[in-house]
Amino acid sequence: MEKYGLYTPRVAPQKEYFAAGHRACVGCGEMLAVRLVCKALGKETIVINSTGCIEIVSSLFPDTSWEVPWMHTLFENSAAVASGVESAIKVMQRKGKYADGKVNVVAMGGDGATLDIGMQALSGAMERGHDFVYVCYDNEAYMNTGIQRSSATPYGAMTTTSPPGKKSIGQQTWKKDMPAIAVAHNIPYVATASPAYPFDLMEKVKKAAATKGPAYLQIFSPCPTGWRSAGEISVKLARLAVETGAFPLYEVENGKYNLTMDFEKLRPITDYMKPQGRYRHLTESDIVLIEKKLHEQVQELRDKSSR
Amino acid sequence: MLSWKDIPMGAIVQTPGSAKEYRTGDWRSQRPVWDLSKCIKCGLCYIYCPDASIGWKDDGYPQWDEFHCKGCGICATECWTKAINLVEETE
């Protein structure tokens, strides 16, 4: 929050568009992220939401937590539906059948919905240049169906489909670099954000919404249930992920990288891993390997930022 | 129990934020208790609440929402001045 030290939470928009009463687990970091995103977007917003925890906990019929128009899609097609919504508004405005003015069309989904199953719909929507925002809430596995690995699951993490054992370290692949894939579509705005830095997060959401054309946000979303961690440290874990290099915060404006949060010295990765059961089985040498890779990734981002 | 006849076409819900009627406070096993002499009214607890369950009193101090608070304890962990303590629910 360094850069935003002048802000106090009091000056944040007070209105909630994601209401209490949702059924998320105690201490869910994903719903905190959704709440902050909605605050930043404000009233003139339409949300298109893939299946996943967010949709499940917020829309138990006949209840809804949403205070903006919201639509549930399939698991895989929120970006395609958002493309349709955006195009329909454009055409109806041209024909005078829809109030003038800017409407934020925002597609949302989990990491499974985004990095795996919905990627072709998202790729298409970014490539066609729709004026919309895509928000990926990254809790690093398919949590709603019981903690299955996704391509966002970090190397070494335990999930129900990447169990550690004599012949397996847990997740055997490194986290897919989805922001880089979004950047490769030459879209005007890509950023990563974390609910531990709420003002940075809300600034990025506002920037994304104000961008003409596609914008992609990937937001770190601690999941106490899936990570085997205590609910009260969800925000702390989100902060540690940034401070250790496990989830660096940066933005990419028209291809130009900028690390929004950097540290002279990254904290040891064990500070972040220790409180999480999903990393409990890792040996010291595993951790050294992981730390080395994460530090290299942060250095790469620094190099890109100074270019 | 709702039958299919009660459900509107397309399962449209017409009351925004109707989930507010649902008491998630029942899930709580611990509750936050403020020591207002330590509170500096910064509002960190407010901004970090996943359940939008912290608001404001007229005098500017935070007011928690007993009906919705699930007792996760993020507010107590994050508070700069350690003004919030978690106390076991007794009933």
Ligand SMILES: Cc1ncc(C[n+]2csc(CCOP(=O)(O)OP(=O)(O)O)c2C)c(N)n1
């Ligand atoms: C085509 C399809 N396959 C599988 C499912 C079952 N399903 C529902 S939610 C979900 C997991 C969602 O994971 P993610 O997108 O990461 O969101 P999270 O729940 O972690 O927030 C799955 C597999 C589905 N609804 N549709």
Ligand code: SF4
């Ligand atoms: S499983 Fe994880 S992401 Fe889903 S509601 Fe629970 S804490 Fe949140």
Ligand SMILES: [Mg+2]
């Ligand atoms: Mg997920």
